[in-house]
Amino acid sequence: MLNGICPECAAPVPLREDVVLHEFLTCPECGVALEVISLSPLTLDRAPQVEEDWGE
Ligand SMILES: [Zn+2]
Numbered sequence: 001m002l003n004g005i006c007p008e009c010a011a012p013v014p015l016r017e018d019v020v021l022h023e024f025l026t027c028p029e030c031g032v033a034l035e036v037i038s039l040s041p042l043t044l045d046r047a048p049q050v051e052e053d054w055g056e
Contacts, residue, residue: 004044008032013044 002019003012011029015036023036024047033047 002042004034004036004042006030006032006034007045015042 002015002017004015005011006013006027006029008027009030009032011027013025013027013029013034015025019036019039019042021036021039025034025036025044026032027034033049034044035047037043037045
């Protein structure tokens with residue numbers, strides 16, 4: 001089992017062995033949206049927030 005580290009709460013985030021770059025996942029601890037930004041070393045970052053701000 002691979003583990004990344006949540007940049008938001010520093011909790012270990014379990015990843016599948018076949019995880020791919022730019023895969024999106026969710027931190028099981030704090031629920032933040034994460035993106036795999038590097039595979040070697042395995043690095044997670046907060047996924048870019050998509051602000052759907054229609055009609056402004
Ligand atoms: Zn977290």
